[in-house]
Amino acid sequence: MKIGCFSAVGYDGYAVDVECDIRRGLPAFSIVGLPGSAVQESRQRVTSAICASGLRMPSDRVLINLSPGNLPKDGSAFDLAIAAAVLQESGQLHFPDAPEDFGLFIGELGLDGRIRATDTDLAALLSPDARNYRFIFVSSDLAASVMGLPVEDLPIVFCACLTDLIKQDLSIVSACRSGGTPASGDDVAADFGDAPGWNLPIDFPPSIMRALTISAAGMHNILFYGPPGSGKTTAVRALEYLVPRETGEVRLQQLRIHGRAVRAFAGAQPLAAEVRSFREPHHGSSAEGILGGGRALRPGELALAHGGVLVLDEAPEFNRNVLQSLREPMEQAQIRLVRAEAATAYPCRTIFAMTMNLCPCGNRGRSDAICMCSDTEIRRYWSRLGGALYDRIEIKVFSGTAPGASGNGSPDLRDLRQRIARARRRQRRRYAGCAWNYNAYASQDVLAGMVGTEGRTSRLLREYADSGLLSLRQLTQVRRLALTIADLEDVGQPAGQAPSAEALEEARLLVRPELYAEYL
Ligand SMILES: [Zn+2]
Numbered sequence: 172m173k174i175g176c177f178s179a180v181g182y183d184g185y186a187v188d189v190e191c192d193i194r195r196g197l198p199a200f201s202i203v204g205l206p207g208s209a210v211q212e213s214r215q216r217v218t219s220a221i222c223a224s225g226l227r228m229p230s231d232r233v234l235i236n237l238s239p240g241n242l243p244k245d246g247s248a249f250d251l252a253i254a255a256a257v258l259q260e261s262g263q264l265h266f267p268d269a270p271e272d273f274g275l276f277i278g279e280l281g282l283d284g285r286i287r288a289t290d291t292d293l294a295a296l297l298s299p300d301a302r303n304y305r306f307i308f309v310s311s312d313l314a315a316s317v318m319g320l321p322v323e324d325l326p327i328v329f330c331a332c333l334t335d336l337i338k339q340d341l342s343i344v345s346a347c348r349s350g351g352t353p354a355s356g357d358d359v360a361a362d363f364g365d366a367p368g369w370n371l372p373i374d375f376p377p378s379i380m381r382a383l384t385i386s387a388a389g390m391h392n393i394l395f396y397g398p399p400g401s402g403k404t405t406a407v408r409a410l411e412y413l414v415p416r417e418t419g420e421v422r423l424q425q426l427r428i429h430g431r432a433v434r435a436f437a438g439a440q441p442l443a444a445e446v447r448s449f450r451e452p453h454h455g456s457s458a459e460g461i462l463g464g465g466r467a468l469r470p471g472e473l474a475l476a477h478g479g480v481l482v483l484d485e486a487p488e489f490n491r492n493v494l495q496s497l498r499e500p501m502e503q504a505q506i507r508l509v510r511a512e513a514a515t516a517y518p519c520r521t522i523f524a525m526t527m528n529l530c531p532c533g534n535r536g537r538s539d540a541i542c543m544c545s546d547t548e549i550r551r552y553w554s555r556l557g558g559a560l561y562d563r564i565e566i567k568v569f570s571g572t573a574p575g576a577s578g579n580g581s582p583d584l585r586d587l588r589q590r591i592a593r594a595r596r597r598q599r600r601r602y603a604g605c606a607w608n609y610n611a612y613a614s615q616d617v618l619a620g621m622v623g624t625e626g627r628t629s630r631l632l633r634e635y636a637d638s639g640l641l642s643l644r645q646l647t648q649v650r651r652l653a654l655t656i657a658d659l660e661d662v663g664q665p666a667g668q669a670p671s672a673e674a675l676e677e678a679r680l681l682v683r684p685e686l687y688a689e690y691l
Contacts, residue, residue: 175275285313414591591659649682
């Protein structure tokens with residue numbers, strides 16, 4: 172059997188053939204095919220693991236070739252394939268099938284022969300290349316993580332250690348028996364899974380609650396502005412409890428992204444438990460921390476927030492270059508990472524949730540303090556977000572009063588979640604077959620067909636355009652928000668209905684609120 176491995180490059184990757192040649196001569200163990208330092212070190216791990224497993228490391232000249240030879244390879248996932256190639260070439264490992272069949276081997280070896288999961292595993296299993304192999308050997312640590320993934324038909328063999336590889340009865344391997352299927356039903360429990368209940372003060376003013384609900388339902392970007400202590404941060408954090416868990420294709424993408432970030436799986440802990448798509452980076456975070464990158468093109472907070480929320484608390488305090496770099500991902504829903512010899516693109520459809528004060532000193536808008544900032548300073552503070560970035564925030568909400576302690580008047584979380592989940596299902600149904608799922612990304616064609624089709628609403632849209640207060644982009648945002656507002660309404664139609672004039676008016680005030688409009 173031919174032996175293969177997988178080299179992950181950011182979100183993507185490619186298949187690698189592993190060849191072994193053993194010749195008589197002075198004992199040596201070398202690897203060619205542009206191995207990085209982690210691959211070079213695998214010689215020591217492989218040698219120790221083979222010896223510790225009671226097998227024989229050939230005392231001759233061993234040469235490993237990783238093909239294609241012109242692409243650099245790094246990471247510890249090559250250990251298992253290299254060990255398998257050595258064992259096969261030295262006659263200690265026999266496979267029952269035709270020699271032209273390919274086996275895929277991915278895993279890191281411990282010195283005792285134990286096989287560990289790596290950050291390459293899921294990228295390999297979920298790539299189309301995985302379908303070309305007769306067998307796929309991975310660490311048994313991964314067994315819990317692939318439950319419910321669409322890999323049921325792959326011939327996966329879970330091995331705990333190198334001796335398992337030798338002892339495997341491959342004649343019985345046909346497909347991985349993975350239990351459980353991804354949740355897909357029309358059930359709120361499925362949408363929110365085991366999401367935690369509130370542990371926030373939740374007596375938000377109704378305007379804030381409403382804005383949060385609309386943002387969560389349609390994946391709309393949101394900005395809270397107001398004096399310090401007015402509950403802006405608490406408000407954006409509430410999104411964690413309102414944004415449903417993703418299922419289907421987006422869930423797979425999340426697992427793949429998080430699989431690249433998690434360096435090692437903690438024992439048999441499934442990866443799903445590690446996926447947390449509500450991300451709140453500190454404003455001192457580096458560009459690489461937020462956008463991703465490095466030698467391995469790892470995902471940053473932005474990609475990790477795919478299908479969830481990226482919180483930028485005190486947004487103007489973030490590095491200006493980082494803020495400006497968010498513009499393209501916001502528009503294209505993907506973040507491209509490029510280094511000299513590799514490039515990748517992580518999907519990042521996320522809600523950008525930001526907060527900011529009214530002025531640099533923070534006292535503006537407070538009744539108990541005096542703001543001494545000049546008009547120029549205030550304008551400079553607001554412009555730190557940059558027009559291009561600012562233009563892409565659909566919902567702007569003034570936050571003036573602190574949320575009260577949780578009391579009897581609090582909204583029913585279950586009820587809210589139900590409405591949001593229902594609105595999201597409506598959108599998914601409407602956009603089946605499109606590249607996007609939610610209103611925040613709806614194309615002009617869809618908007619033209621759904622919004623402003625009646626006399627009253629089309630008149631209203633024309634008035635907005637004629638008033639000159641809204642830019643073309645903001646007019647599109649009003650249409651998208653109005654669609655979400657309509658989707659939140661409890662109507663019988665499964666695919667939703669055209670937004671009413673009231674929905675348009677509410678959307679307009681979210682896009683361009685009247686309070687502090689001189690800065691917006
Ligand atoms: Zn001030």
